[in-house]
Amino acid sequence: MRLMNLKNEELLIDENTNEPIKLIYYPKEEKTNSLKIRIKKGIKASIIEVFAGNDLNEKFTRELIVEDNGNLEYMKYQNIGENSNIELEYNIDLKNDAKIKMTNIELGKGKNINQFNTKLNSINSNLNIYGLVKIANTTNSKSIFKTFHNNQNCFSDIKYKHILDDSSKATFEALSVVNEEALNSKVLQNSNTILLSDDAVIFAQPHLEINIDELEAAHGATTGSLNKEQLLYLESRGIENKKAKQMLLKAFENEVYDNIEDIKIKEFLQELEGERNV
Secondary structure, three states: OOOOOOOOOOEEEEEOOOEEEEEEEEOOOOOOOOOEEEEEEOOOOEEOOOOEEEOOEEEEEEEEOOOOOEEEEEEEEEOOOOOOEEEEEEEEEEEOOOEEEEEEEEOOOOOEEEEEEEEEEEOOOOOEEEEEEEEOOEEEEEEEEEEEEOOOEEEEEEEEEEOOOOEEEEEEEEEEEEEOOOOOEEEEEEEEEEEEOOOEEEEEEEOOOEEOOOEEEEEEEEEEOOHHHHHHHHHHHHOHHHHHHHHHHHHHHHHHHOEEEEEEEHHHHHHHHHOOOO
8 A cells, every 4th residue: 555645846756656556535634735646658557546534624636647648547435523624626638548537535534625627628538427426414515627638539427326315415516518620429428317305405517518410429317316116126125214214325336336347446445345344
């Protein structure tokens, strides 16, 4: 495990990673508030970044640069307490044929804002962001995306799932702009939310701004409660109500986890789930 306790640094990855690089942050310790991560040409790398604690009140900036034919799989795992208030800003730069796959897991009780700014200026660049926001109490989570397609054959796929309980609130605000130079682009946006309480609220605003005809694009947002017919089916098979709900929620979450390619990242998540802490 690699623990970064630096400020305003650059992490340069110039060889393939055999296992994910782990960046772990706890309150009252020196933190890397501003970090530039650069993946060199043709390199395949995985990174896990964890934000945890009850008194984490910071703003973090991450600049993710993937050079030609590079491939980065990045997972952010967040589990903060009710006294925490964090803001994360990601600025993503993908070169020719570069790919980034991001998975964002947000748990806990604190308030947070996650902003993702991406300019797809190079040919065949590929952006994939999946997220799971699972919150309760009075937690407020905001996920804001601004993606610009500025060159040919670029791909962006942003999919978020929310499980909201009690009086929690979540925002999914996504703007994808496809400019005239971005021929044959593919743009996808989607938000799915399960509300477990009448007081939980989701603000979902997927938005596409299209300036060409030669592309594939789709966006949407759905909100609802757990499927009553599925619950009744499970209960009719002898599964108690609480367990049945857990099974349906787990299936909903697994659509995010299944998107992860690196088995080491999946194993890391399984260990966290087993321990219920970081």
